[in-house]
Amino acid sequence: MxxxxxxxxxxxxxxxxxxxxxxxxxxxxxxxxxxxxxxxxxxxxxxxxxxxxxxxxxxxxxxxxxxxxxxxxxxxxxxxxxxxxxxxxxxxxxxxxxxxxxxxxxxxxxxxxxxxxxxxxxxxxxxxxxxxxxxxxxxxxxxxxxxxxxxxxxxAQWVVSVGRRDARMRTAHLFCEIGVRMERAGLGRRTDFDLPAIQTQLADALGMTPVHMNRVIRSLRQDGLLILKGREVQIPDWDALAATGQFDGGYLEMDMAPLARL
The missing domain is CATH 2.60.120.10 (Jelly Rolls)
Incomplete structure (x- = not known):
């Protein structure tokens, strides 16, 4: 807390x-x-x-x-x-x-x-x-x-995660989302960025207990989908992690052409 x-x-x-x-x-x-x-x-x-x-x-x-x-x-x-x-x-x-x-x-x-x-x-x-x-x-x-x-x-996507995605899927989805947003903000690459959050806070974001959060992170690391070094997040295989989370970044609305002025 x-x-x-x-x-x-x-x-x-x-x-x-x-x-x-x-x-x-x-x-x-x-x-x-x-x-x-x-x-x-x-x-x-x-x-x-x-x-x-x-x-x-x-x-x-x-x-x-x-x-x-x-x-x-x-x-x-x-x-x-x-x-x-x-x-x-x-x-x-x-x-x-x-x-x-x-x-x-x-x-x-x-x-x-x-x-x-x-x-x-x-x-x-x-x-x-x-x-x-x-x-x-x-x-x-x-x-x-x-x-x-x-x-x-x-x-809205976070609601879908908590309500319908399983723990592994929603965790992968969150790491993909943060990676894309950090990349577009010029603060790293989607496969290599800093995430200053402890696992208790990630659990609060994903609707899990800290113990469950720890197990999911460990599973993703063991499968080679995540590397965590302190605050640094590395994603060795972006496509594999995105597939695990069923991540489609269209909802971020960052790739749309700016609307023409009337």
Whole structure:
């Protein structure tokens, strides 16, 4: 279980032009067409940089927020929590993700955020600044809409994993998904990337006990489908792992040609 959140460990107000907005813009441009002025407007956003210790909560369930979180380094997880403290991780966010962009419209957070097992750096972007941006540039609003739709598509696949894929299949599927997303974010290759999550957190994401998670990981390693060296993940045979997970990356909507502007 995550430690009680004492936000933040360190905060620094950054000037306009924080470099973290460049990977976020690159993510948006995978699905949307934005002109030079619109791109510059995104790159000129202001934000407050925050460093968070591993396993700490960023936003708690039910909290009313006035900002969205852009991941700079490390990884964040979205989760739901029961009254007894048990958690289900419903999404993992990599650098370049605005992991709770939806909170711009739904500021009372029911799906909270936590840092995974490495120190996390985010930029907190004020909702008022994002709202001003989309009101000034409707095409940016459309790009944000597509971005949150893609996140929803990922969540739908996670529901299928927990509900219908067996433990081995859903684990292989998750490693394939993270690999593709890290590759497209320029943070490694789909066959070689860092995953700063402990097995307990992976179990929370895949609906398993930590013991069961450990057994599945060991099985995949013994079959030569995964190599884990600390946080480093290596996939010796991508096609074999993708076949094991029945992974088809189309739901990530990263290979679609950006929609032409009307």
């Amino acid at each position: 995550s430690k009680a959140a004492a936000l933040p460990d360190q905060e620094e107000l950054m000037p306009n032009g924080h470099p973290a907005f460049r990977p976020f813009l690159r993510r948006l441009l995978q699905r949307s067409v934005l002109n030079e002025e619109e791109q510059q407007a995104i790159l000129s956003l202001n934000g407050r940089e925050v460093e968070i210790e591993p396993h700490r909560d960023i936003v708690r369930p039910g909290e009313l927020t006035d900002f969205s979180c852009l991941v700079v380094s490390g990884m964040a997880a979205r989760f739901g929590q029961l009254r007894d403290g048990q958690r289900q991780i419903t999404a993992i966010h990599v650098p370049g993700d605005m992991c709770d962009l939806y909170s711009l419209m739904l500021p009372k957070v029911e799906w909270a955020l936590q840092a995974l097992s490495a120190r996390l750096t985010i930029v907190k972007v004020a909702h008022r600044d994002l709202l001003e941006l989309v009101r000034t540039y409707p095409a940016i609003g459309e790009a944000f809409w597509r971005d949150t739709t893609a996140d929803g598509s990922i969540v």
